Amino acid sequence: MSAPSASAATHDAGHSGEAHGHEESKYQIYVQIAMLLAVITGLEIVAVYLPFAKWLLITALVIMSIVKFMFVIFYFMHLRWDKPFCTILFFIGLVLAGGTALALIALFAAEASVPLPSL
Amino acid sequence: MSSHAGTIDHHHDPSTSTGIPNKKLLMWAFLASDCMFFATLISTHLIYRLHPPAGGLDPKKIFSIELTSFSTFILLMSSLMMALAVTAIQKNNVKSCRWSLLTTIFFGMIFLGCQVYEFEHFVHEKKMTLSNSMLGTTFYTLTGTHGCHVAIGVLWLSLMYVRSFKPAQPDPQRRRWFSRNLLHALVLVAALLLSLKVTLALVHAIQVEPTFGSALSHFVRGDFIYLVGMLLSFGGLVWFARPAGPVDFNERHAVDVEGMGLYWHFVDIVWIVIFTVVYLLEYLK
Numbered sequence: 001m002s003a004p005s006a007s008a009a010t011h012d013a014g015h016s017g018e019a020h021g022h023e024e025s026k027y028q029i030y031v032q033i034a035m036l037l038a039v040i041t042g043l044e045i046v047a048v049y050l051p052f053a054k055w056l057l058i059t060a061l062v063i064m065s066i067v068k069f070m071f072v073i074f075y076f077m078h079l080r081w082d083k084p085f086c087t088i089l090f091f092i093g094l095v096l097a098g099g100t101a102l103a104l105i106a107l108f109a110a111e112a113s114v115p116l117p118s119l
Numbered sequence: 120m121s122s123h124a125g126t127i128d129h130h131h132d133p134s135t136s137t138g139i140p141n142k143k144l145l146m147w148a149f150l151a152s153d154c155m156f157f158a159t160l161i162s163t164h165l166i167y168r169l170h171p172p173a174g175g176l177d178p179k180k181i182f183s184i185e186l187t188s189f190s191t192f193i194l195l196m197s198s199l200m201m202a203l204a205v206t207a208i209q210k211n212n213v214k215s216c217r218w219s220l221l222t223t224i225f226f227g228m229i230f231l232g233c234q235v236y237e238f239e240h241f242v243h244e245k246k247m248t249l250s251n252s253m254l255g256t257t258f259y260t261l262t263g264t265h266g267c268h269v270a271i272g273v274l275w276l277s278l279m280y281v282r283s284f285k286p287a288q289p290d291p292q293r294r295r296w297f298s299r300n301l302l303h304a305l306v307l308v309a310a311l312l313l314s315l316k317v318t319l320a321l322v323h324a325i326q327v328e329p330t331f332g333s334a335l336s337h338f339v340r341g342d343f344i345y346l347v348g349m350l351l352s353f354g355g356l357v358w359f360a361r362p363a364g365p366v367d368f369n370e371r372h373a374v375d376v377e378g379m380g381l382y383w384h385f386v387d388i389v390w391i392v393i394f395t396v397v398y399l400l401e402y403l404k
Contacts, residue, residue, distance in 0.1 A: 026206050034199035038192060044395065045188050048402040057403055065395045069388050076202045077384045078377070083131065083139050086147050093151020097158035104162040108170065 033075050040064050146378045150385045157389050160264060161396055164257040168401075176254050178401040181245045183237070190233035191394050194269075197226030198387040205380045211370040213283060217360075220280045223383065224311065227273040232315050234266045236322065258397065265393060268386045275379050277307045287365040303359045310352035316345050 044064050047057055074080045079087045107113055132140045168178075204219035238259070241247045247255045281304045286296060320342040321334075328334035339346075 027203065030199055030202045030206070034195060037195050041188070041191055041195065041394075044399055045184065048399050054403050058400065061395050061399055065391055068391045072198060072384055072388050072391070076198050076387075077381055078205075082143075083137065085137055085139060086143070089144070089147045090151050090154075093154040097154035100155060101158040101162035101165075104159070105165055105169070108166040 029075060033071050037068050037071060040068050140374045142374050142378050143381070146381045150381060153385065157261075157264070157392075160257075160261045161392060164261050164397060167253045167257050172253050176245075176247055176252050178254060178258075181241060181247055181254075182398055182401060183240075184398065184402065186233055186237060187394065187398050190230050191390065193226050193229045193233070194387050194390050197223050197230070198384050200226065201380045201383045205373065205377050208368075208376045209370060209373045213366065213368055216376065217280060217283055220276055220283075224273055224276045224280065227269055227276065227383075228311055228315060231266065231269055231273065232318055234262065234269075235315070236319060238263075239319075261397065262393065265386070265389055268389070272379075272383050272386055273311065274308070275382065277311070278304060279376060279379055281307060283366065283368040284359070284363070285367045286363065287367045299359075303356075306352050306355040306359065310349065310356055313345055313349035313352055317342065317349050320345065 044061060047060055047064075050057065073090070079090070131138050135141055135144075137144060200219045200223040204216050204223060207213075207215035207219055241255075247258075249255055249259045281300050284300065284303065321338050324334040324338040324341075325331065328337050
């Protein structure tokens with residue numbers, strides 16, 4: 001059983017006290033982040049109807065998605081407060097996934113690999 | 120249940136070599152692998168959107184940006200409630216944790232309802248099926264897989280909610296506790312499915328009938344039995360949730376709720392990507 005025990009944590013009083021400081025302010029942080037995410041989602045929806053260059057809008061949408069993504073994993077998923085190993089572990093999967101996606105898209109962009117139009 | 124702040128440090132576990140609770144580490148490893156699973160589905164969809172087959176369907180004439188935006192907002196709010204549920208149980212506040220779990224389940228069901236409605240609309244109104252177009256194949260596979268993740272998340276949340284009622288005192292008739300909670304879980308799942316059925320039937324009736332009154336009579340004629348079942352199951356839930364002494368669910372179980380929360384937030388971040396890649400990019404001129 002790996003669940004943290006109360007007695008073990010009591011020995012580490014300084015660390016625990018610091019953690020409780022975070023706990024107190026988490027409620028406000030979560031609500032503020034949720035509001036921010038809702039606003040960014042609204043901006044994304046508005047952005048697609050703006051008469052700007054396509055590359056600019058795609059860049060803006062990608063950046064806004066990344067911002068939302070990072071806020072969720074670092075705050076809602078506690079990576080900000082957890083051991084860095086959790087972040088490393090997740091980012092290994094994320095980098096492999098992103099690399100696979102980019103490689104597949106680049107591979108199928110080659111002329112010889114374009115999907116058959118008759119499909 | 121008391122709501123005093125607990126004494127456990129939930130971010131560090133000195134009993135493991137990594138300092139991270141093993142359950143949490145396992146969940147992060149699983150989520151890292153699930154990233155790759157979704158990356159292949161998303162890139163497959165993108166490849167066929169970048170090289171669409173001749174005579175394919177136009178997504179802009181099929182998708183409903185209003186409905187998708189609404190379900191995106193709902194999923195974001197469910198993530199907030201999930202985060203609050205984790206914070207509540209870390210502070211030993213079982214009552215608040217239960218309410219947050221129930222709200223997360225409610226938002227999850229709204230998202231699933233929107234997806235069921237969307238799929239039904241696309242198949243019957245827009246004539247986009249899983250097999251009649253490449254867009255349909257990649258779209259339904261990707262969003263359907265995500266929907267399955269949401270459904271599994273809702274089931275997990277429901278089981279955790281029922282788990283929170285486990286009595287603290289050792290039960291000499293252990294079987295009685297088990298069968299009671301199994302029944303509680305069944306009633307909760309029935310309530311969720313019946314609510315989904317009733318809501319979708321009501322929306323369908325409003326769409327096919329000219330006035331609200333006729334839609335209501337159409338609904339009562341065809342689906343009244345589901346409404347009765349839903350109300351009965353809600354009554355059952357209230358009965359099961361009545362106070363019955365101390366429970367074996369507290370700050371020590373925060374890691375279980377947190378693991379489930381990680382899964383739920385992951386479902387949310389996958390949707391953040393899907394919303395942009397699958398839906399929003401189609402609307403660029």
